[in-house]
Amino acid sequence: MKITDVQCSVLLDEHHNRDWVLVRVYTDAGLTGTGEAFPGGGVKEAVLQLRNMVIGEDPLDIDRLVQKMIRRIYTGGARIQAASGIEIALWDIAGKHFNCPVYNLLGGKYRDRIRVYGDAHHGDSLEDIAKASQEVVDEGYTAFKFDVDHYYPPEHMLDSYNKHLMPAGIHHIVAIAKTVREAVGYDIEFGMDCHWSYNVNDAVAVMNELETYKLSWFEDPVGPENVEAMLRVSERTRVPILTGENLYGLQGFRDLIARQAADILAPDVPHVGGILETRKIAAMADAYYIPLSPHNICSPVACMASVQLCAAIPNFTLLEIHSNRVPWYDDLLVRTQPIVQRGYITVPTGLGLGIELNMREAARHLKEGERLFD
Ligand SMILES: [Mg+2]
Structure with missing residues (x-):
């Protein structure tokens, strides 16, 4: 299995005036994973920069891929938040692949x-x-x-x-x-x-x-x-x-x-x-x-x-x-x-994170200028 794409869509929580930076990772096996990165300046851009670093990689190599994404970044910041969002999506894929919840x-x-x-x-x-x-x-x-x-x-x-x-x-x-x-x-x-x-x-x-x-x-x-x-x-x-x-x-x-x-x-x-x-x-x-x-x-x-x-x-x-x-x-x-x-x-017992994003609801709350991932 190989990663084929990483997309990112930002919703607006108008209640707290905070972005919700959702991440989706795609594979050639047809499995997708959904994750989220903690919001902040440059986080979406960082997700998109990391995209090329993980495309073609095996999504099950989660720990190594995180190290690949954050190495040479010895301070915190947008890059680690973005990598966190991708990492969560990789666990979602892994659970679906192994037919079990992430906690297993x-x-x-x-x-x-x-x-x-x-x-x-x-x-x-x-x-x-x-x-x-x-x-x-x-x-x-x-x-x-x-x-x-x-x-x-x-x-x-x-x-x-x-x-x-x-x-x-x-x-x-x-x-x-x-x-x-x-x-x-x-x-x-x-x-x-x-x-x-x-x-x-x-x-x-x-x-x-x-x-x-x-x-x-x-x-x-x-x-x-x-x-x-x-x-x-x-x-x-x-x-x-x-x-x-x-x-x-x-x-x-x-x-x-x-x-x-x-x-x-x-x-x-x-x-x-x-x-x-x-x-x-x-x-x-x-x-x-x-x-x-x-x-x-x-x-x-x-x-x-x-x-x-x-x-x-x-x-x-x-x-x-x-x-x-x-x-x-x-x-x-x-x-x-x-x-x-x-x-x-x-604790949900479904595969991966055990959740399904409601795409129609997500589309309703896209931040201005954003488009929802596929
Ligand atoms: Mg506190």
Whole structure:
């Protein structure tokens, strides 16, 4: 079997104003695979540049083809995101070729359904936060998170560039945690995401104040570039730290894991290098008893690639679900049931990724100037 073509079509998630970069790989055996690359400047162009590198190759040589696509690129970026999209499509082809789901090719599955956590959205007031918390729990989720850095009154962080969180900001975040616990109790898992916003001392200060409220994780307290700083935060607080969504490849996670600077890792499958690269990260993390809770904000295609991976690793805890509030999210795949049901995604048992793209629905949401692949 040989790869004959790679095509790329960009849809627009107008709800979040984000591109969904879908990839399709074609073979001379008539099998096709569908994948998705994490969006960003130049990603579609990178997919099309990589096309000539894989045409004529055996689509089952997945690991070697990824190395071929990303070698000589020792930094992250569009090229690795594009290679991730092609890699996911190659797994889809491999599953169809070997007549099994992708998880079988990864060593088999540990679980039949994947527990997801919802991203709760809220307004500014504590009443809104209580209401949003109750709503996600009513939808059946047993875990959720809030972004806490987007809702500051300006006096809480006078200057976002110096990463200093004012005492009023700390009190505000603690009040959010208290409100959530009063609304949903302590049996629901609850995290907070602050997108690398703080300096080390302020991160530690707010996390120590949050200990009472038993957060399951505090996400990205400090910048992703400095493992030593993350380790310093980690050693000075009992609140678990989750990080990793913007890192690339096993090497990008190596020091974080080996120094045990974080408690939960959140690689993003269509960003980090694909399904197998995430499998490698999971294996290294598992040697340190560190769990994975993958970042997941793309379309249902990348989501279901993540589901295959999460089914096949021992140290999976939770998968993020972010985009399923897009009104046509479920419609993008040919299926009769919603993708997320009562806080879980059932692992599909169909061939490859176990999904079929709804071409008519995809065509409706093409970004301006785009054409849908064949
Ligand atoms: Mg995040």
